[in-house]
Amino acid sequence: MTTIGFIGLGVMGAPMAANLVKAGYEVTGYNRSPAKVEAFRAAGGRGAASVAEAVDGAEVVITILPDSPDVEQVVLGEDGVLAHLATGAVLIDMSTIRPDVARDVAAAGSARGIRVLDAPVSGGEQGAIDATLSIMVGGADDAFRAAKPVLDAMGSTVVHVGPAGAGQTVKASNQLIVAGVLELVSEALVFLDAHGVDRQRAVEVLAGGLAGNAILDRKAAGMLERRFDPGFRVDLHHKDLGIVTAAAREAGVAIPLGAHVAGLMASLRAQGHGSLDHSALLLQVEQLSGRAGADDT
Amino acid sequence: MTTIGFIGLGVMGAPMAANLVKAGYEVTGYNRSPAKVEAFRAAGGRGAASVAEAVDGAEVVITILPDSPDVEQVVLGEDGVLAHLATGAVLIDMSTIRPDVARDVAAAGSARGIRVLDAPVSGGEQGAIDATLSIMVGGADDAFRAAKPVLDAMGSTVVHVGPAGAGQTVKASNQLIVAGVLELVSEALVFLDAHGVDRQRAVEVLAGGLAGNAILDRKAAGMLERRFDPGFRVDLHHKDLGIVTAAAREAGVAIPLGAHVAGLMASLRAQGHGSLDHSALLLQVEQLSGRAGADDT
Amino acid sequence: MTTIGFIGLGVMGAPMAANLVKAGYEVTGYNRSPAKVEAFRAAGGRGAASVAEAVDGAEVVITILPDSPDVEQVVLGEDGVLAHLATGAVLIDMSTIRPDVARDVAAAGSARGIRVLDAPVSGGEQGAIDATLSIMVGGADDAFRAAKPVLDAMGSTVVHVGPAGAGQTVKASNQLIVAGVLELVSEALVFLDAHGVDRQRAVEVLAGGLAGNAILDRKAAGMLERRFDPGFRVDLHHKDLGIVTAAAREAGVAIPLGAHVAGLMASLRAQGHGSLDHSALLLQVEQLSGRAGADDT
């Protein structure tokens, strides 16, 4: 049976690791905060007191951390994952980070005989709990095949999208589209309101046609009720759009709407709404339209 | 049995009128081009040689015409629909036009005792043929109730969204979202290509998550194969975005992404691509990214 | 000596008409508000009680009115300028209106043997008082030559820029550039402030280089002191940017920054700042940056 080291027991990582335990894997979890390690033990996992301890003897190591510098430190750092992981093991980084950092990590692993996959997820906390995440995987074929059963225990859509970094690139595209559609739906909702239209019926008919999208299906009702508790925080989406715009700039790719919505998200955050759900883009459209606005939440 | 006058037997109107015939209505069709009237006769309808003849004695009149001035002329003009329609009849304008013109038409009808609905559609030629159109209806309750059976013979989603003009407002929102999502998907596809990702698999995984939308479902495959035969022409979407931006400006509503994509659509048209499908926004993203570009189609 | 009818004795028109009187012309002024006619009499002009009376017997008629519909009504209307003006006279419309309306007015004049110039101005109230306006003139050569001495009495830069409508087109370009530069300077000022730079010295050094512009020279000091009394009102600049975007759309010209700043100006107005000076774009940049913001004025 595969032994797994799991580093990062946060909002997403904790339920993902618990699903691996449920699937019968022997999982040793580590987090900087001992309380989270303790909670994982209570959920049936093993706890480790250090990265080294979590990694030691593991055939597969999973990391899911906040941002690129965290991954660089935990994986590449002096006492990090690669310093302790055995040759032949597979490292699956499920953080959302910069594609170029993912490629660097893969190269560093390769130099030590360790196979690395970048495998960011979408689907949110609920998807993590229900093991219905979408997982977009970059890396070599054989590493993907080796990791597939482990990933299947955490997600319902597990797709190998290309070489190292490709998973992060697809995740970046995902965040570009999600932000843009959130903004478009916000603009439509304010537009409809200004013209006195019954918005719930409008959402119903819009959702059924070529304008249909997951934001209308899953988020519009909450937006109409002005519920902006996260969900996915503006702060995090702002971070991700930084990845998108940097990766597009590096590749010389024009993303006019993507860059525009990145600015709007940054502005929403600068106005103090970083901890709201990203659907709070609605507040900014209202503000720019002189209606209600960001201050009444 | 309800007798219907049907004016505008074009790509959309012809199959819609034919579906009314199939549903058992007595339909008299008129179009400026006699060939289209002849084709409608062949499909089982009656033909008229003038607006007056089509309208005479009808309980319901349907118009579906290219643009606001056409509706103004055919409905409000000297020898137009309102001049010939009997008091108590219902006029259903299914064209996509400016909300303010829709309200003017409704007011003009009301002044003559005629109930008017604005009822633009989405779903395209295929939806018109299959009678699966989404129909967004603005106008008074009793007029909607009277017209509902007729509309049900042409569409599968028929929603009353508000007072006169509301149908056009929802349609405008629909066109705003569709254009924006087409552009976002185009940006994502070029971004993924530039990073060497397998785009078909990427589309698969993107479609399953919060980024999921009808463009990914119905249009992305054609975009990847570079098929841009319409479908819905850039020229028409450009016209519709003119309605959106004017109506937003008039209402003081900020639509930053909507206005941005309106400019990109206008530019695509200015570059000579007006007769391509609107998904040709992909070509412009490629051009702006120095890749392939608009000229290789 | 040339006799002049002058219609529109507002903030701009009153000092312009007074300058014509000073230059020795016989000027008959008309305004809807009798008080303004009275004030013009006090300034040495003759007053008229109607358009007809102002125009009667004039060799040159000048109109300077708020917007396109005003010009259409006063010039083309039933009892308007063209109905009363003698063949061979010159009509100089100095309003800022749509280029296509200017062309319509020119054509209507031509049909009655009247030569029409469109001659919008820039330079503001102070320029009107000092007779230092820039005047951009569209129309036929001979009409320009005939009108030149009259125009020289009101402005210091009088340039014939092309055929009918060309003056309005250049004015539209002027308003496009002014709005854009106001926004760019606003962005720079907030950026500098956020980084703790001495902004007055920064403005000094920026003004001396390739970034130098009339906004830095004439407006930045007031912006730093947060004085937004007009000057030129947001409402009017918003109207003018509507002309710019419509004329660009009609011509198929891409004006990405122009369209963007038009949206920002519209938003500033929607937030209730229509009566501030257009340099109040600064407030919106502050608001979007979560700094001070529009509400503290």
Next chain:
Amino acid sequence: MTTIGFIGLGVMGAPMAANLVKAGYEVTGYNRSPAKVEAFRAAGGRGAASVAEAVDGAEVVITILPDSPDVEQVVLGEDGVLAHLATGAVLIDMSTIRPDVARDVAAAGSARGIRVLDAPVSGGEQGAIDATLSIMVGGADDAFRAAKPVLDAMGSTVVHVGPAGAGQTVKASNQLIVAGVLELVSEALVFLDAHGVDRQRAVEVLAGGLAGNAILDRKAAGMLERRFDPGFRVDLHHKDLGIVTAAAREAGVAIPLGAHVAGLMASLRAQGHGSLDHSALLLQVEQLSGRAGADDT
């Protein structure tokens, strides 16, 4: 007499160093390319074979290098400027780099008892030759006073704008405004052309009013003649706009037009125009408007 080490004898650095020689300073120049050192000797300077040799015994060291990493390496690197410069000396970095890197360099200097100024320039090659550069200086008062005579030998406007990094921040603002105004003028020129206006006369009248700016004065004539030989290259302006957008994002400042034009500049470069003058933004406006376009140069 002050002895000066001068590192970076490129298009800008060579004439600047030559002006210091003319002003009577003893200047030792270094460049990676020996040919440039040789040319500097021919111009009356001393040549050095290494950074160490150029810096040794200097009271003032000037660096002017392409980008942030170059400055980090040459100044902070193992065998770099700080490793060889005597305590009490002044380092003036005249490169255009990221403000945060400028602050890092200042801190590193301070730790070794070396006073550091960031002093980027504007005015181009001609300004460097004529000693008429604008120089925007960040750093401590006493360092500025010490360096002022040296800076005066290279520029005509030398302004102390704030603490360490402030010079770079003002330069970033400069590049933001210049790029934006270039784009606005491009949009106006294409707009005027599309409407058949005499563009030279239009430029004349625009330059005299509130739309007046240094781009109209110095660049518009070349743009109308379609001369795009640099001047200042698109590649470099693209680099600088990367600094602007990153510094704005870091500070939470909204720069909607700045971000927009950064995307347009990036696109111009992606289309292969990186070595043209930045005024080639005109080509892109033409392309987006379906007129002439980027390919006919």
